[in-house]
Amino acid sequence: MDEEAKNEIRKIALQNAFEHEGKTQDKIVLAKILGTKPEFRTRVKEISEEIKTIVSEINQLSFEEQKKVIEENFPDILIPKEKTEEREGLPLLKNAEHGKVVTRFPPEPNGYPHIGHAKAAIINAEYAKMYGGKFILRMDDTNPEAERMEYHAAIKVGLDWLGIKFDVIKNTSDDMEIFYEKGIELINSGKAYVCTCKREDISENRRERIACKCSREDIKQSNKGWEKMFGKFKPGDAIVRFRGDMKADNAVMRDPVLFRIIEEKHYTLGNKYRVWPSYDFAVAIEDSIDGVTHAFRSKEFELRKELIDAILDALNMRKPYQDFFSRLEFKGMPISKRILKPLIEEGKVSWYDDPRLPTLESLRRRGIKPEAIKKFILSLGLTKANTLAPFDALESFNRKFVDADSIRLFMVSKPKKLTIKKLPFSFVEIANHPIKNMGKRKINIDENFYISGEDVENMKGTQIRLLGLGNIKISKNNGELLGEFTEGESNSDIQKIQWIPQKDAHMIKILIPKQLFIDEKFNEDSLEELEVYTEPHYLELKDGEEIQFVRFGYCRKDSQNQAIFTHK
RNA sequence: GCUCCUGUGGUGUAGUCCGGCUAAGCAUACUGCCCUCUCAAGGCAGUGAUCUCGGGUUCAAAUCCCGACGGGAGCACCA
Numbered sequence: 273m274d275e276e277a278k279n280e281i282r283k284i285a286l287q288n289a290f291e292h293e294g295k296t297q298d299k300i301v302l303a304k305i306l307g308t309k310p311e312f313r314t315r316v317k318e319i320s321e322e323i324k325t326i327v328s329e330i331n332q333l334s335f336e337e338q339k340k341v342i343e344e345n346f347p348d349i350l351i352p353k354e355k356t357e358e359r360e361g362l363p364l365l366k367n368a369e370h371g372k373v374v375t376r377f378p379p380e381p382n383g384y385p386h387i388g389h390a391k392a393a394i395i396n397a398e399y400a401k402m403y404g405g406k407f408i409l410r411m412d413d414t415n416p417e418a419e420r421m422e423y424h425a426a427i428k429v430g431l432d433w434l435g436i437k438f439d440v441i442k443n444t445s446d447d448m449e450i451f452y453e454k455g456i457e458l459i460n461s462g463k464a465y466v467c468t469c470k471r472e473d474i475s476e477n478r479r480e481r482i483a484c485k486c487s488r489e490d491i492k493q494s495n496k497g498w499e500k501m502f503g504k505f506k507p508g509d510a511i512v513r514f515r516g517d518m519k520a521d522n523a524v525m526r527d528p529v530l531f532r533i534i535e536e537k538h539y540t541l542g543n544k545y546r547v548w549p550s551y552d553f554a555v556a557i558e559d560s561i562d563g564v565t566h567a568f569r570s571k572e573f574e575l576r577k578e579l580i581d582a583i584l585d586a587l588n589m590r591k592p593y594q595d596f597f598s599r600l601e602f603k604g605m606p607i608s609k610r611i612l613k614p615l616i617e618e619g620k621v622s623w624y625d626d627p628r629l630p631t632l633e634s635l636r637r638r639g640i641k642p643e644a645i646k647k648f649i650l651s652l653g654l655t656k657a658n659t660l661a662p663f664d665a666l667e668s669f670n671r672k673f674v675d676a677d678s679i680r681l682f683m684v685s686k687p688k689k690l691t692i693k694k695l696p697f698s699f700v701e702i703a704n705h706p707i708k709n710m711g712k713r714k715i716n717i718d719e720n721f722y723i724s725g726e727d728v729e730n731m732k733g734t735q736i737r738l739l740g741l742g743n744i745k746i747s748k749n750n751g752e753l754l755g756e757f758t759e760g761e762s763n764s765d766i767q768k769i770q771w772i773p774q775k776d777a778h779m780i781k782i783l784i785p786k787q788l789f790i791d792e793k794f795n796e797d798s799l800e801e802l803e804v805y806t807e808p809h810y811l812e813l814k815d816g817e818e819i820q821f822v823r824f825g826y827c828r829k830d831s832q833n834q835a836i837f838t839h840k
Numbered sequence: 841g842c843u844c845c846u847g848u849g850g851u852g853u854a855g856u857c858c859g860g861c862u863a864a865g866c867a868u869a870c871u872g873c874c875c876u877c878u879c880a881a882g883g884c885a886g887u888g889a890u891c892u893c894g895g896g897u898u899c900a901a902a903u904c905c906c907g908a909c910g911g912g913a914g915c916a917c918c919a
Contacts, residue, residue: 284861292863300863303900307861316899363854380919415918471917478915479842511917521843523915532917551919575844575914598846598912651867653853657846658912665852668868675881706876739877768877822878840880 277312281305281323285330286342287349294335298327362398363654365566367593373405374565377436378444378555381411381539382418385430386607387630387645388570391600394649395568397436408562409438412555413445414548416538424539430632434642440562444554445541447561451549454557454587455512455531459494463586464530466497468510478526483518487527501547507533514553514583524575525582528552552576556583564592570599571656598659600652604787604795605630605663620794627785627836628798638785639818639828639838644670663787667839674818674826674838679704682739682770683782683821685804686725689774690753692744695719702740713809717741720774722805727769728753735766739822770822777805782827784837 284304289296301323306313330338342349365373375396379389400407409431413419431438458464467474467486477484501510512531520526530553535546549557559567559580574596584591601607607630615621625633635645648669652659680703699717704710721738734746736755743766748754784800806821810829813819817829818838826838 288863297863299900303860305860306900309861313860313899320899378919382919412919418918467917475916508917513917523843526915529917534917548917550917555919571845572913573919596845648852651853655846655853656912657853659852662851662868665868671880678880680878680880706878707881737877741877770878820878820880822880824879826880 277319278322278326280309281319281326282330283346283349284308285323285327286338286346289330289338290342290349294333294338295331296327298323301327361650362395362402365399365403365593368399368403368566371404372565373400373403374408374563375400375405376408376410376559376562376564376567377431377438378410378412378558379427380415380418381413381420381424381427382415383423383609384624385427385632387602387632387635388600388607389427389430390434390632390645391597391649391652392568392570393431393434393436394646395597395654396566398650399566399568400439405565406439406563407437408440408442408564410441410558410562411443411445412551413443413538413540414551414554416534416536416541416548419539421539426633433632433636434645442562443540444549444558445538445545447558448541448545448549450561451531451554451557452547455549455553456498458514458530458583458586459498459512460491461586462491463515464494464512465489465515466494466501466510467513467527468497471508474511477518478523481519481526483527487513487515487518501531501533505533507535507546509533514579514586516579516582522575522578524552524579528579530583552579553583556580557587557589559592560584560589567592567594568654569594569596571596572599595654596656597654598656600649600659600661602630602663602666603660604789606789615794621788626799627783628788637828637830638836639674639826640666640670641673644673664839671826671839675820676708677705677710678818678820678826679710679813680706680820680822681807681810682772683804683806683824684722684724684770684772684777685802685824687722687772687777687805688725688728688751688753690721690723690744690755690771692719692721693754693756695757700741713807715773715807715809716776717773718775722772722774722777723753723769727767731767733766735760737766737768738771739768741771772805772807776808778808778810779833780804780806780810781834782837783830783834 281301285296285301288301288304298320302320305319305323306316312319333341377393377396379385397407411424455464459466465487467484469477469484469486473484497510498512510533511529513527514530516525516527518526529550531547531549533546534548537543538545577594580594581591605628606612612621612624612629616623621628624631625637627634627638644666648666652661695717699714701712701714703712728749731746731749735743736746737743743758743760744755745758746753746755782802782804784802786798786800787795788798789795811832813829815829815831818826819829819835820826825840827835828838830836
């Protein structure tokens with residue numbers, strides 16, 4: 273073996289020993305050599321013998337001796353390694369060209385937007401942004417039975433609040449004529465047929481993997497059937513089915529529905545149409561004609577990928593790249609309407625904006641900032657593993673945004689009266705924020721105060737400090753307290769507590785949302801209500817402002833007499 | 841039941857495609873210290889993972905292969 277190679281081994285062994293308190297291992301040195309110098313990979317046997325000898329030599333040296341050898345021969349080892357900056361954000365895309373990426377968010381206006389919508393919207397928006405591409409909002413409104421203007425509007429409001437911008441805004445139903453055209457094309461090429469079987473039979477045939485008689489009819493018959501769907505047939509009488517593969521393992525491929533008849537009035541188009549495309553058909557066509565290059569959807573659509581590709585192939589249309597991510601739900605905070613609806617009907621939850629819910633509106637009322645939601649969602653990445661995130665993950669992101677400009681206010685719960693003698697002043701000025709310059713507020717005082725019951729219980733000794741005011745020596749403590757103002761050091765380690773002047777104390781209710789469900793069961797104590805006193809300055813704040821009640825936590829002002837607890 | 845997806849510290853994830861340069865990175869939580877007239881924020885340090893388990897391939901496996909087990913989803917004329 274040549275000296276150069278031996279030297280290389282020695283260097284790596286020494287470096288490893290140096291990084292691990294003077295001990296190294298031949299296995300690791302081998303791996304490192306082979307990792308950095310691929311040219312050695314052809315002579316593993318030879319090298320590993322050499323490494324064994326070198327490693328045992330080095331391990332016999334003391335740490336000091338090793339250091340000396342390093343200094344003499346390989347001084348560059350001692351230069352601390354620069355940490356490589358981790359790339360922020362979503363993983364890079366394959367087959368993506370800057371400026372040519374088009375993504376989309378296609379919500380169905382059938383409910384209020386929630387954190388799950390936020391995830392889909394943010395991921396797709398982020399990719400469009402990363403690649404300087406285009407982002408489309410497409411209201412997926414092809415089931416008139418479920419969709420309402422109210423939801424349509426709520427989704428827009430939610431997305432707007434999140435700060436998501438779109439280059440194109442459209443409705444799937446804008447392209448009804450195109451769906452018909454493509455539908456006819458499929459029928460005429462024999463790749464789709466009209467099926468008049470009963471719903472139950474279709475379902476059973478799917479399970480049994482048997483084709484029905486309609487699929488054997490000729491194109492002419494299907495054409496007739498198609499005509500009748502626009503007139504004579506009633507809802508349920510006939511559907512258009514894609515000729516997939518009734519034997520396929522993927523049940524989605526077993527001749528799925530392309531069109532069905534729905535007579536319900538559509539929320540924007542009224543009774544203009546009665547033959548509506550199914551989700552799979554509409555998405556396939558829309559993504560293709562909208563120029564969508566990358567479509568990210570949540571995992572429950574994963575089996576649909578094959579179908580969408582098959583439909584587009586059958587029509588000779590361009591296919592987008594599709595990828596999937598896991599659904600996002602918070603622990604004990606269900607998203608599903610099936611669970612939420614009864615809760616609202618029973619009055620256990622006030623409405624879809626109840627602060628315990630994961631809807632965007634609830635999150636907003638609760639004081640969660642859109643920036644925090646975005647960072648949080650991006651931190652989750654594109655994983656397909658089920659994510660049941662604890663809410664405090666979101667909270668910690670939010671705290672950072674909120675802390676910077678939340679006014680600090682005093683608030684006292686379970687109030688106890690405190691009378692202070694010998695107060696030398698009639699008002700104090702207190703900074704609104706400890707670091708940021710947010711001005712000061714003036715608090716008028718006389719000798720009558722409230723302090724928190726809990727602070728009274730935890731009181732040690734007779735000295736307390738009222739924040740921003742001064743030290744108080746307590747002389748009497750039997751339900752009501754009596755104290756005396758004393759001069760004293762401000763940085764002593766006596767208890768520092770907040771207070772409220774009795775004469776201007778403003779009572780508010782604080783709503784404290786807790787986990788809605790615990791182990792699948794509704795948590796009867798999920799909303800705590802606290803009656804507290806706060807400063808009159810509260811009344812001057814705008815609704816929606818974020819406050820930090822000192823030593824309590826962050827709250828969002830909901831109204832003049834109600835605040836909602838955001839988090840600690 | 842069938843089919844598909846998934847399984848990394850207390851939690852959420854990076855790394856897995858293309859095995860070695862990471863004795864597993866980051867964030868959060870927790871603990872301690874510093875700062876502080878807040879139990880917040882900020883700064884510093886620390887605890888914490890034989891990468892679900894069992895086999896196999898290889899000089900070398902979180903990474904590839906096989907099997908088991910756990911979790912989730914789909915099996916609608918919903919999206």
